[in-house]
Amino acid sequence: MLTVDNLHTYYGESHILHDISLHVKKGSVSVLLGRNGMGKTTTLHTIMGLVAPKEGKVLFEGNELQSKPSYQISRAGIGLVPQGRRIFSNLTVKENLLTTYKPVENGWDIESIFSMFPRLKERQKSMGGNLSGGEQQMLSIGRALMTNPRLLLLDEPSEGLSPLIVSDVIKIIKELKKNGMSMLIVEQNLSMASELADYVYILSKGAVAFEGETEAFSRDVKQKYLSVT
Ligand SMILES: Nc1ncnc2c1ncn2[C@@H]1O[C@H](COP(=O)(O)OP(=O)(O)OP(=O)(O)O)[C@@H](O)[C@H]1O
Secondary structure: OEEEEEEEEEEOOEEEEEEEEEEEOOOOEEEEEOOOOOOHHHHHHHHOOOOOOOEEEEEEOOEEOOOOOHHHHHHHOEEEEOOOOOOOOOOEHHHHHHHOOOOOOOOOOHHHHHHHOHHHHHOOOOEHHHOOHHHHHHHHHHHHHOOOOOEEEEEOOOOOOOHHHHHHHHHHHHHHHHOOOEEEEEOOOHHHHHHHOOEEEEEEOOEEEEEEEHHHOOHHHHHHHHOOO
């Protein structure tokens, strides 16, 4: 479904991504791991068209997206749940959801989002800025779903959340997977990553240092690239 081929991305003169290649198969979850500053967010931003790569291809369902602006990439069927949620604090929950709504037959709409996230329904008139971290994360996921994506990119969905709320986020992601959603998830939370991933990539200094099925993700690999003792 998604193929990233030999991607090189720069910020000005700084060469950040070095020849990154990765895949997300239809209906599967690939997880991108790595220490801070290794290029995980830059990889998602390059796929989403928020940064243009200098070399390489982003192929989604066979179409090249790497030179397209992000609104076209969103229209093509890729949704981003950004790091730090980025919800609009001075809009209500419902308004936040409606900002991105792209109707699709039998797709997500405000009712189906509210039935997946009952807490958002209860808080639909609250301002985004008044929500808890967990509620904001649900809203951020809901808002990305309102674009009716076929591939969802999630950037550290567990960041800053308590273990109890992280388990709610895991449940949501599993539910989405059960319904056939393909996902590429950036995570620092190893147990969450192991629980969700079909396939794992580890980035080190802007390059893929390890890739493999989740079962092949050994203690040695974790120690070498993820500071796990
Ligand atoms: N807008 C920018 N301009 C210049 N350099 C940047 C910019 N954004 C990120 N970088 C640099 O690019 C490198 C990769 O950053 P990136 O955010 O992709 O890493 P990451 O693996 O997602 O880390 P984190 O977990 O801390 O978010 C870092 O060295 C970072 O300082």
